[in-house]
Amino acid sequence: MSCTELFPLPRLVRRRFVWGSLLAAGLATRPLAQAAAPALPSTEVRMALLLGNRNYPQPFDLPPIPKNLRDLEEVLGKRGFRVTSALDLDLPAARRALESFIAEAAASPADATVFFYFSGHGVQVDASNLLLPAGLNPSAKGELLQTGSVQLLTDVVRRLPPRREGMVIAVVDACRTGLRAGEVSGLNQVEAPPGCLITFSTGAGKPAIAPAVETQNTFYTGSLVRLMSTVSDQTTFPELMQLVRSDVRETMLNHPLAAIRELAQDPFIADHTRVRITVEPKREGAAAPA
Template sequence: MLRRKWLLLLTTTALLLPLASILIVKKIWTIPEFASDEWIATTEEKIINVANNLPVASDNSVMDDKLKNVMGELIAQNRLAMQKEYRTALVIGNSKYKLATELANPINDATDIANSLRKLGFEVTLLKDADLRQMEQAIDNFNRNLRQGGTGLFYYAGHGTQVDGENYLIPIDARLEREQDVRYESLPVGKLLNVMEDASNDVNIIILDACRNNPFGRKWRSLQRGLAPLTQTVKGTLIAYATSPGKTALDGEGRNSPYTTALLQHMKTPNLDVEQMFKQVRADVLKQTGGKQTPWESSSLVGSFAFNAVGGNNVATSAGKSSPLPTSTTPITTPAASPITSLVITPSPTLSPTAGTRTAYFTQPPSLLKASTTYNRVSEPGAVYYFTINLPENAGEPLQKITIQQREGLEYIRFQLDKSIAFEGTESQEGQKLELKDISSDQKTQTVSIAFNPPVSPGKKITIGLQARQNPQFDGVYLFGVTAFPQGEKSHSQFLGFGRLHFYRRN
């Protein structure tokens, strides 16, 4: 009898200790309603069954195999319960544009989506009316959260546009006088994809309610409506658009856009697989807009995921894996996982010739630290202009090229390109020399281009030196815009800021 009580105590302890640990860290893991009544009842029933069916051991050296199996099952189930998936989300809503028409619903849409995701167990960062710097900083923080594993979700409501087949999300402070300004003033969706690819999570979801009519495009020579189909694919990622490529979405007359209204309705459906959920969203939007708006998705998911997984089916699974938590109800059957495909609901648009080429982005962009000159008197010959750049450890890609463009000044400054130099470190602490190639100058755009051979690896601070034929004859401030390009056959440039040099007349 004493042995039987001891075994019962051991079994109960093995079951309750992990549960207690989960409850303690519940707030940290953002686990809502983990210990549901159904789960607790099922677990209690198992404990009672173990207690009532404990065998009487014939000796004190061997525990009955049946008891071992039952205890092992209980312990394994609780261990898997403790490994409940981590869910993180970045939600951005931009409404109050400074140089464009204000949108009515994105702030409402983002706020309601954020609240819904929190109830569904996501750790949510909500950004409202964000400028470019705030959006880029949020993406950097999101990248760190994604590295914890689990499921990542990005939602954006606001203005978006496409340029040359690339999609961009427009911050509220964007100045888009020309089409070329988009890459410097907006956030590329490709950068977000690179962040998710870098994290290598099983499930990543991107939702873009950003296909509203582009007010900036009226000033551009060419105007492409809506967003473009993404040619870059990342395994384990579902990308959802409010409408099909090249089309515009409605902002809506109520609190939310038609697309977000449908999302909020169907995200809370219990145990509804995410791909099936978006089909129901599409049906609702088609009905609500009279067929004028057709939501569209591209999916490379290889497992199953439900926003509102109940009855223990709350862990995102890879293909072939089953949900680990016990339940007394009949399991919900989800469609079998299919190979990686691109699901296009509308007729497939024509892709660009570079559709198979991956665009390279910096995960964490470089930064311009300093600009200086050896001589700052006007008309001084042979002065060297130094530009110091930091390439962070988590840049994601090596640095392949730098362009330096004179943006402001009363006189165009010419350089002796054959005397250009680059080295690790700063002007005052010069390190190893860097080899340069393809140094060129475009007088029409007043731009010097410098390529590195080999490209510069992340985690380095470098300085570029350009020797001027002579300093300008006119005094004042001269601004030089510095842009970095990651290594790749097709790369997205990252504007780093302006180097400011001030030239003075002799006293």
């Protein structure tokens, strides 16, 4: 069952959130910071795979997803990541992209930073976090969703080689609702493996809100892009995710629309990182931070 059906509010509120007054409310994502000069080459290995799906059967399409991917790809590139971005992959194509990314991660140094991102429809079934590929109806039966989706832990996180000196980061901007209203059994059993940081845009059993226009980000990804671009270079990735969580909460709880305040997201973070890695990589010829 989709988030829309789980939360039958007025037409205003759904996973694809309709609000035309975002700019007037002062909540649009600020432009990415412009570098004063070309960045020095990074001495770190950083790689990212971004998967985003807009194309779902009506009325479940998600117009903001292409912008989410574009904006996040840009800011990750500025932070030294080599980014692969894929929009609207069906399940076979998504699995091929994952296989290639996992193989690349396996061949990378022990101190590499590996970043996985998904934005689209998500469902939780029997404590599994399912990432729905393009074209799959979110209101389909549980068995079809389970066999037709990517499972975050089984198919992604646990297959990425552990990082003794590096970090695996998994970011999911999607709903975490169950198939039936009130179904939250097992949803809190998300634990990050050693060396891994897992973040969700919303809490267990909760929806994530998205605009129904192509020109705006989702709340979570908009905050992630803006803060990754503007925080201090010495901010660590776990610290960044805590800042994003606070920003999303503050933005939604203080939104002028009551419907958004009622569905304010509380992003979830599972942090089992073992080393300190900052958002800004080490650069060739750069002076060490004071």
